[in-house]
Amino acid sequence: xxxxxKAVELEADGRAVRLSxxxxxxxxxxGYTKRDVAEYFLAVGPGITRALRERPTTLQRFVDGVxxxxxxxxxxxKNLPDWIPTARIAFPSGRPADExxxxxxxxxIWAANLGxxxxxxxxxxxxxxxxxxxxxxxxxxxxxxxxxxAVRAAHELRSVLDDHGLRGWPKTSGGRGIHVFVPIAxxxxxxxxxxxxxAAGRExxxxxxxxxxxxxxxxxxxxxxxxxxxxxxxxRTIASAYSVRPxxxxxxxxxxxxEEIDDAEPGDFDIRTMPKRYADVGDVHADMDxxxxxxxxxxxxxxxxxxxxxxxxxxxxxxxxxxxxxxxRVQPSRxxxxxxxxx
Numbered sequence: 208x209x210x211x212x213k214a215v216e217l218e219a220d221g222r223a224v225r226l227s228x229x230x231x232x233x234x235x236x237x238g239y240t241k242r243d244v245a246e247y248f249l250a251v252g253p254g255i256t257r258a259l260r261e262r263p264t265t266l267q268r269f270v271d272g273v274x275x276x277x278x279x280x281x282x283x284x285k286n287l288p289d290w291i292p293t294a295r296i297a298f299p300s301g302r303p304a305d306e307x308x309x310x311x312x313x314x315x316i317w318a319a320n321l322g323x324x325x326x327x328x329x330x331x332x333x334x335x336x337x338x339x340x341x342x343x344x345x346x347x348x349x350x351x352x353x354x355x356x357a358v359r360a361a362h363e364l365r366s367v368l369d370d371h372g373l374r375g376w377p378k379t380s381g382g383r384g385i386h387v388f389v390p391i392a393x394x395x396x397x398x399x400x401x402x403x404x405x406a407a408g409r410e411x412x413x414x415x416x417x418x419x420x421x422x423x424x425x426x427x428x429x430x431x432x433x434x435x436x437x438x439x440x441x442x443r444t445i446a447s448a449y450s451v452r453p454x455x456x457x458x459x460x461x462x463x464x465x466e467e468i469d470d471a472e473p474g475d476f477d478i479r480t481m482p483k484r485y486a487d488v489g490d491v492h493a494d495m496d497x498x499x500x501x502x503x504x505x506x507x508x509x510x511x512x513x514x515x516x517x518x519x520x521x522x523x524x525x526x527x528x529x530x531x532x533x534x535x536r537v538q539p540s541r542x543x544x545x546x547x548x549x550x
Contacts, residue, residue, distance in 0.1 A: 226245055264327060325447075397439070
């Protein structure tokens with residue numbers, strides 16, 4: 208058996224990037240190595256670069272492969288090359304941090320060398336980190352539901368968006384879910400964009416009450432697709448298009464056309480199959496940056512929901528500071544129990 212290769216250099220759009228321990232196995236079930244992951248990113252280079260360009264990005268790192276521990280690298284590491292820019296973001300606590308903002312494919316390969324499989328870009332650009340330029344809607348299958356259920360919800364979501372002057376671009380989550388990204392003008396705050404996402408989710412829920420829910424508490428969701436509106440809160444992110452997901456067969460988050468989602472099988476998109484698809488059809492979300500839709504109609508819907516239906520804000524995740532107008536963060540069964548005890 209030959210000696211392990213200590214390091215190689217890969218070229219990414221004219222820049223050489225060092226890859227240490229290229230033979231290190233990241234996916235034991237398939238035998239995929241660090242180099243396999245890096246070469247996958249090279250194969251879909253323009254696509255993943257488009258998805259990350261100028262966005263503050265958290266790196267989900269698996270330095271010992273998918274069967275080892277992982278961590279999220281939010282702050283730019285000290286050994287960051289000077290050719291990878293950063294941008295300052297503010298966490299919900301108000302504390303700032305500088306995150307990497309990839310502007311070229313070499314930054315993706317550099318991150319892959321650190322064990323990064325999944326990239327989590329903020330929905331903002333480095334030039335304005337307080338105003339999202341994407342509305343991201345996460346259709347998350349709950350126990351008892353699957354990808355086919357997410358597809359049905361996605362089609363109806365498409366109609367909801369269309370009715371409010373918006374267009375979404377769908378992709379697989381890399382698991383059973385579907386993500387729909389809507390490019391928007393960067394004119395609204397995180398709070399306002401989240402409010403628009405809640406309004407879209409509630410309208411979808413009204414149209415499909417037996418199949419879709421916006422219930423934040425798991426005990427209330429049932430066997431339905433959950434519209435995870437809190438993925439639009441500040442510092443909550445969704446895996447980028449073309450990111451590798453940490454599952455045994457190395458699936459990827461695959462951008463799709465709307466006409467493809469019914470026949471797509473999420474498990475068919477992985478680091479071996481996606482390069483061929485990319486070579487055949489390219490980046491099917493390449494035109495996203497040519498659009499910037501407005502949220503006025505969804506925000507008007509949110510106002511009507513509050514005024515006419517008494518539907519205000521929804522709970523934030525537990526690590527967030529209490530927000531103005533937010534309801535109590537107490538799960539319904541606990542609230543009932545406490546009420547009974549107090550009585």
